Amino acid sequence: MKGGQHRDQEIVAETVACVLCELYGAKGYLWHGWEYIRHYASRDLKAALKAIMAVLNEVEEVLERIFAAAGMETDKVA
Numbered sequence: 001m002k003g004g005q006h007r008d009q010e011i012v013a014e015t016v017a018c019v020l021c022e023l024y025g026a027k028g029y030l031w032h033g034w035e036y037i038r039h040y041a042s043r044d045l046k047a048a049l050k051a052i053m054a055v056l057n058e059v060e061e062v063l064e065r066i067f068a069a070a071g072m073e074t075d076k077v078a
Helices: 007-023 030-040 047-056 057-069
Strands: none
Touching: 007 030, 007 047, 007 057, 030 047, 047 057
């Protein structure tokens, strides 16, 4: 982790937030999360999608840590 706002860390955090909102039924957040991610990926659609794909391993790790801290079991894909 780096202090301050760093592109990949922000994209990981926002993607995790979007996933958690969907899992727990908080509707209406995905668009805002997407716009935030696009902001960090230079507003380009393809760049934003590539940026998300590039950090999916980190997103998975963060989600697993959150679920572990909450005492929830997860099934790893890999």
